[in-house]
Amino acid sequence: MKISNHFYRTTVRALLKVLGCCGILLLSILHAKAQTDKRMIRIAQIEVDSTQLKEYNAALKEQMQTAVRLEPGVLTYYAVADKKDPSRITILEIYADSAAYLKHIATPHFKKYKATVEHMVKKLELVDVNLIGSAKQPGL
Structure with missing residues (x-):
């Protein structure tokens, strides 16, 4: 069976297109991974005076x-309260990078929050973490 030049050229072109697309996809994945690696992710574990919980949550x-x-x-910010003890709050914070975090803590709204809640917070633990994976439903 003889393969025509036209069929051969068409097949090679198609293969090169597929390889080119795979290369672009690979570069996109590597770029996304590099972007993710720059993110600063922190978990704040907070214990709030239970008599001031409503005011703390509002602030x-x-x-x-x-x-x-x-x-x-x-x-991203996610704040959750322990169902058994709502005065125990955990916050997941995600910043573009550490510079964004440093900029954040210098803002007037963050300083206002800190001044407002300083007498409400009984305990604060900050834990910097690395993302090892994530999953979510489409559209969320």
Whole structure:
């Protein structure tokens, strides 16, 4: 069976296109990984005076919403309360990089939050972490 020049050229071109697309995809993945590696991810574990929990939660929500709205380097905030002890709060914070975090803690809204809650917080532990994986439903 003889393969025509046209078929051969068409097949080679198609193969080169596929390899080119694979190369672009690989570069995109490597670029995304490099971007992820720059992110600063922190978990804040906070114990709040239970008699001031409502006021603390309001100040926290205001600070988080303001930061995400005004600061492009503040990527994500998740704050959760322990179901058995709502005064134990855990916050997941994700910043574009450590420079974005440093900029964040110098903002007026963050300083206002810190001044407002300083007498409400009984304990604060900050833990810097590395992302090892993530999964979410599409569209979330």
